[in-house]
Amino acid sequence: MATSSSTSRQHAAGGAHGHGNAGLAGLVVGAIGVVFGDIGTSPLYTIKQAFSPHYGLTANHDTVLGVLSLVFWSLTMVVTIKYVTIIMRADNEGEGGIMALMTLAQRTLRKGSRSAYVVGILGIFGASLFFGDGVITPAISVLSAVEGLEVVAPQLHAWIVPIVVVVLVTVFMAQRFGTEKVGKVFGPVMVLWFTALAVLGVLNILHAPEVLKAVNPWWALHFFYVHHFHGIFILGAVVLAVTGGEALYTDMGHFGARPIRLAWYYFVLPALMLNYLGQGALVLEHPEAIQNPFYVGVPQWARWPMIILATGATVIASQAVITGAFSISRQAMQLGYIPRMAIKHTSSETIGQIYIPGINWMLAVLVIGLVLAFGSSTALATAYGISVSATMLIDTLLLALVARALWPGWRKWVLPLCVLFFVADVGFLIANGAKILDGGWFPVVLGIVLFVMLRTWRRGRELLHAEVRKEGIDLDSFLPGLMLAPPVRVPGTAIFMTADPGVVPHALLHNLKHNKVLHERNVFLTVETLSIPYAVPDERLKMEPIGEDFHRVIIRFGFMETPDVPLALMRSCDQDGMHFDPMDTTYFASRETVMASRHRGMPVWRDKLFAFMHRNAAPATVFFRIPGNRLVELGAQVEI
Template sequence: MSASATPGSPSTPALPPAAADHGARTGFWALTLGSVGVVYGDIGTSPLYALKESLHAASGGHGPTREMVFGVVSLILWALILIVTLKYVLIVMRADNDGEGGTPSLVALAQRAIGRTGGPVIVLGMVGVALFYGDAIITPAISVLSAVEGLKLVTPAFEPYVVPLGLAILIGLFAVQSHGTARVATFFGPITALWFTIMALGGLGHIADDPGILAAFNPGYGVAFLIGHGTAGLLALGAVFLAVTGAEALYADMGHFGRGPIRTAWFGLVLPALALNYLGQGAMLLAHPERIENPFFLLYPSWALLPMVLLATVATVIASQAVITGTFSITQQAMQLGLLPRMRVQRTSETEKGQIYIPRVNGWLLVAVVFLVVMFRSSSALAAAYGIAVTGDMVITACLIFVVAWKVWRWSPALAALVIAPFLLIELVFLSANALKLLHGGWVPLTIGAALVTAMWTWRRGSALIAAEIHRRRLPLSEFTRMAETGSVQRVPGTAVFPTGTPGDTPGALMHNVKHNRVLHAHNVILNVVTEDLPRLPDAERVTVRRLSDAFSCVSVRFGFMEIPDLPRALAAAGFDAGSLSYFLTRRILVASPETGMPVWQDRLYIAMARTATDASRYFRIPVDRAVEIGARIAI
């Protein structure tokens, strides 16, 4: 096959089909390996504590019986099959919002399908985001502590150093966040793949202790255990759910790796390794019930304990890193969707769009994680707090995916309910089981979630009230432009940009500029920034210009909810001379008022949040020396 080329011009020959296929395969397997580290880091550390905590809950601290071991292992295996494999890998990952996943992305997808008036969808999204934060705070604490606790098996002399060493690792982890994860991420995949391989070998080597454990694949053992153990069975069920923590990452990280590599990693390595490890722990406990103290590490010979503790610590740091990075991404999406105030977002990679760092969020997470470690001091104590955040988040996902299946995939309501309801029922049972731990740590994620939902609802409601008040005060833009062009206002050269959230109204900064300075620029741009329900937009579709007159233009700049807004860059790409633009911004001075639509305490909460928000010029990347701020007093 020959390629034609224009005479005198260089031509690049097409790759042979075999080479192109090889390149595609190489990229696919690289993504698959990367997904092992980033996507499955959290669920890959669950064997450190899931079976141990489940059997402790079932036995009340006494030695586990054979019936308990079979029942709990069966429940863990079927949780992995039903919740992770069927729900997330095969169903939820179909909800592709232009390649992106995660709770805010799912909210945007559902809201776009039913229209922007979908209040219940927004509320579900707020609760889901809030519970994700609870999960993100507990995951680093419980994961790192559970790994470091393995040192006590090497020698009891290490016990006093478990908490200080765990705190040192966590503080170091948060301290390096500002440098980005691009370089470290290169090692995530291979190290985590090694972790899963060693987990599988450790479990496989002990199945021979009692091969009868393979019968745990029969779900009847799990059902019989629940029926026969009453409250203890429910307590154990709450701990069983620790085995599927991290399942949300499959969907949240879909945009980074793609559906195919994530599914391949799950079926090809992660699920077999987890199943073998849990079966091996179960078989070992059937033969040696006294090893219930820490069955994961006791799968390995004494000479391998210290290396395994070190590898487990690295694996838990990787799992924590993935959750922290996910929190930055979720926060950025929530800001773009109007659920949180603006915060400074830093890019930590010139090539990877998802590599971002939010200093304020990083600081809050560090303080919260350190508080939990100091307060609970062990992974067992933290386990009670963990389940509620995860199960609650999964229940929210099930509700949202029902909306997507019905409205986006065009399933009939009956079919959508038939498919989703069983998962929702199972997760509600898990949620009820975890609710029994409310007084033993379960209150932590609920308190965090309630505070965050209140903050997000206040921010959304307050922003709507301010927008309505601003609209009430201002002249229609068409009326103002007519008055300005027929009046005797002095004209000065240059282009002035007036950002506004209500493009049909005259921006406050423009009105005050004419009123107090008595000048009007030769060209005035009324700029409206719109956040779309899509993750990203191509540059060709970003800017729309509508000419009102020789002196006035309306410009709409659109960003996806995964993008960091950069107004000068967007305007330059649209043909504006970014270096000659002057930006006139309105700085609002907010005052609490009992006459508005919110209680005074909520007004004050909104004002406090607004004061912490990053100013508009910084958030939209507007050069400081080209920004002019004009104050406006607004009662809320």
């Protein structure tokens, strides 16, 4: 099984971004299969939604070209320039995403300052909102694909939602088996999908090549001139074309920036724009096709194969969202923002293949609930976009901080671009804000709930540690006094897990009080999570003898690693000449029962929320991969 220490070695050995000797072409195909699922399935619903009754647009020549021009320049400005070209340079040891950007931005500010606190709040709020919109992706994508049945067999309309539910239930049930084998076909399937998009686009453009004029930004400006201020609300549909841009940055650590850039510049973007332009050409020639321009533009003989291919592509897009949620959740656990959860490794070869049952079934309930509640992709599109627009705005603000402090050679042109990005993001946010009452409230409410939970867990842990520390005894002064009248020593090694290496662990005090014995060898173990993805192997473990067979040990893990404490101890300590026999080692840990109290710490309702989360967190045996038969947990009540 891939381990946390081998993770670091493989990552370090694999070049700058830990991709080993994999060929560039293989990484490009892999990126096409995993990274572009969300943005790659947007043609299924973007143009259809832009001309839905919600926006009141007429599918005439100027309006169609205006909408296509807005789509083209949004993809160019937001995805191509902002995310693919610029933000991907802001990596944290090769890893991307809003949490990596937040970490970089905080490094530019004084630690503990109000500015650093605000940046942390922005980053966590952005991640919460991104997750809120992320749960909509599987629902709207699979719905849009299966809705092709209405074009080829209208009598199957009543079966669309049940079919979608069956597909999604199958996807979520399959997660526990891992995606290693299925993942090998993701790339080729998505290559076929984008090729089909491009071919369909070209075939339809040939009937009305007039649509190629849409690449001229004059048509976008003309759209706003004709529709005045109300024209900004169409951005609520245009944003559907760029949702997934953030995912390109988030998934950068899996493939590296260069393969993603090559795939986007030379394959994905051209295929997407050809298809959008093709749909526009079809609408110009046959305005009635606006009911579902994607499937109406498919030759009749190819519609059934296209429905199957589209469903496969949307399943892959859903898979990318789910596995991305697993990855982000593990990062959040390691950084102390959510409680510990059971993590299962589904691959003996691929480090990143993990399964988190709690996250998986929470997503399943939310996604399937959305399908049942909204019933169609058109209805669901009204809920889509506002959270991701807010996340893109936060990304722009964090990018400006990073560019100003860390990119002295680039900031002269990046900062002016940030102003343009800011204007565009605000426009998207205003347009999507108009959809709040039509369903846009859902991802916002979900994002706020997640944000409150993340902040409550983080703050509650700080208060809990402060209370434990307040009642703690200094370790360096305690041990000499203890050894003046030492208790009975018993064979074996005792490892006391503690968050503060300078304080006597409560587990040791309870063991002395109740069992009145001391092991031959005692280790005070602290696990640290670094702000980098992978710990350097040579700095994984620090061991300090403190006399009388007592040792202070610190083990470090990166935020992308799953802690495996026994293996890290065995490998690192063996190298230092200190052997740990797993069958002769007992782990001792304190498990506090949190009691909410008024007039202390947080408001009492947040205290109770933290107590509930703490009570249901995975035990140390699961999170630190400690054998259950080698662990002794000693409880204590703590008021916060």
